[in-house]
Amino acid sequence: MQATEEHHVLIIGCGFGGLEAARALADEDGVRITLVDRSNHHLFQPLLYQVATGGLSAPSIAAPIRHMLRKQRNATVLMAEVVSIDKDARCVLLADGQRIDYDSLIVASGATHSYFGNDQWAEHAPGLKTLDDAFKLRAKVLLAFEQAELAADAAAREPWLTFVVIGAGPTGVEMAGTMAEIARHTLKNEFRRIDPARAQVLLLEGSDRVLQAFKPDLSQKAAQQLAALGVQVRCGAKVVAIDAEGVEVEEAGQRLCIPSRTVVWAAGVAASPLGRCLGVPVDRAGRVIVGPDLSIPGHPEVCVVGDLAAAQSHERDGTTKPVPGVSPGAKQMGRLAAANIVARLHGKPPEAFRYTDYGALATIGRSAAVADLGAVRFSGLPAWLFWLFVHIYFLIGFRNRFVVMMDWATSYFSFQRHARVIAEQARQGQDIGVQSSTKVPSGQRT
């Protein structure tokens, strides 16, 4: 179908890095692109916790990849899973057995959560990386209140009204703050046997402060705002076990159990296993150690970008510093990887990656956030308004911006969260013992 002299760029993963790389190659003559992703949508991950907590519905933060790229005629989108990469034969293998050859490869398959070797915790403490994670978490949180209302006595009720978030990075802080808001405001007056406002939200952090990536004064501000929202922040609490009954922590040399039926994992991240497929050095988190131009050793035609890359920013003064795992970093890497492919095609040398830092932002809950823009640091309502503005601005598509703005405005004034549907599928596998019929195959529900 295409002339043989076309240069074929294969991009694995359509997160911020992969999408940006594909778009950067839109107008390149003689380049055709194949973009492979396991899901059919690009996800605006910074707002995923809003789906998990019922504030937004999925389509507001997820857009079909092939719709986003429909006008880019040189791009073919395939919904498939890459199972291995053969960098010497320059091809990848899909799960269905198909082989795709490439001239240049950009690996942007991102990261998932890591339980630090305790994979048995996954079942009791789900993390938040995909839309499905968000649906499951939403169901888990809302069902906990339903179970508390059904519970026979106070002893049975307590663990359903105790919510534990593990890890006080941006995701953990957002989740804890929003869960406190749901308990105190959203569910007000809706129950007859329990008072949702009595629910406890605990945020456990192994280190000595929340939001480690921020300056200590902002960490302190964040902790104060969390407390004001009703979250119990416990720093220096190391999780040693998680099971169906709750969490066991080590705090100040003592071990104690926190009975809870709703535990959220926001503590660890591990790179996509495709990184190890490349057969080049990776760091402890499994991220591929890339060269200055984001390529892997000995293979200038293979680049790794985004959360999968252990990349350094090459500053003007000759020093290097690590690139944080945030969306601007992934986008900038995607752009450079695309530019370096074009440079190579034209016989020019590749450029080294330099990260432009626009600052760091974290939201905590209603009117609460922290912002560090380098020159200026602020918190509270101004930071929250700034966070709102930035996130709406960067959302995919005008419709989404408009709908999200409307959802946030109505929920700010009404304290409501409209996306509170518990889908039956999202409950499967949960040991809540309510619905004996949830495991009946589709179409045979009784």
Add this chain to the structure above:
Amino acid sequence: MQATEEHHVLIIGCGFGGLEAARALADEDGVRITLVDRSNHHLFQPLLYQVATGGLSAPSIAAPIRHMLRKQRNATVLMAEVVSIDKDARCVLLADGQRIDYDSLIVASGATHSYFGNDQWAEHAPGLKTLDDAFKLRAKVLLAFEQAELAADAAAREPWLTFVVIGAGPTGVEMAGTMAEIARHTLKNEFRRIDPARAQVLLLEGSDRVLQAFKPDLSQKAAQQLAALGVQVRCGAKVVAIDAEGVEVEEAGQRLCIPSRTVVWAAGVAASPLGRCLGVPVDRAGRVIVGPDLSIPGHPEVCVVGDLAAAQSHERDGTTKPVPGVSPGAKQMGRLAAANIVARLHGKPPEAFRYTDYGALATIGRSAAVADLGAVRFSGLPAWLFWLFVHIYFLIGFRNRFVVMMDWATSYFSFQRHARVIAEQARQGQDIGVQSSTKVPSGQRT
């Protein structure tokens, strides 16, 4: 907690009938209500096919039951499944073993789809009754196009681009019309290897015309509009087998196979199995045969309303006629059951049910619908605009009305459907062979 003299009304199911009954009892002194439902949301079922076809997102047509009833202080909402009813002991049993006593009972647990004894078809031809059905169907339809794009050759592609809808009642007609629209318009320009507009949409109907419940002239209009949208209508086609490869039909005495990977079941409805629990006569579809006041024989304190009831409308002239299975019927029954409970409490005789018929409406697709308002029958754009107006008007909540209106307006002019996320869970169990990882438990995704 409540005075013992309070009359306890238990309502099973929060569809149109159950919800209306609960609301009708809001201001009754001395009455307390418990509403039990398997899901946490009331579903606006007439628009479910829009969720299945990506036009609307779930929260637009589903509202949390306890939020809808938060101000009704005499109502307690429990999310639980009723597994049996003991009408002599006046109690029901929940799946978790709890027993709930009642003074009056309203059973409104509705209907599900029926495969007429061929339950093995369910796996290959899902129906559409719940939000989960809608998510699965959405995933199935969208994945078919993805699989077609991935297919190695035309022979492998064809069954993925053939869509079969079985049953040309309102749901089947809506599904077929909308699927044709998706293939011809929504997905335009998004694929590189296939042309989605080449997809075939077949609507199979065993009887001699579509929309049997309507007058023959409107059936004919509907068939013409379906053809114009690109749907192949095949009446007199009896389905004899469905498997992973497709559908086998008997048409004009001949058997033929239709290879298809996407088959939708819109042919049969069966009443909720709770009806049989009551130990009173049921009709062939399992619907409970109720008396004029909607109660069951010998138990004036037990009423059955909505799709579970085989009810008669008692006309002023002394004749009776069956009540159609539509939402106004369910609502009117719910209201009467509540009124009869109050009447009994005050020692007054119950009233007989009389159905007020506001007419019948069915939508077919873009600018296509039929309407029968008794005095006047019309079709095409006017019927479609009328259908839009009615459905927006009856939607739950102002936000939903507004969002749905906006979604419809944008999708009418852009031909787009925003809710095109394929959730991974919705794919589970599908034999598409793409995602080997879909069965990994949550949190362990690699």
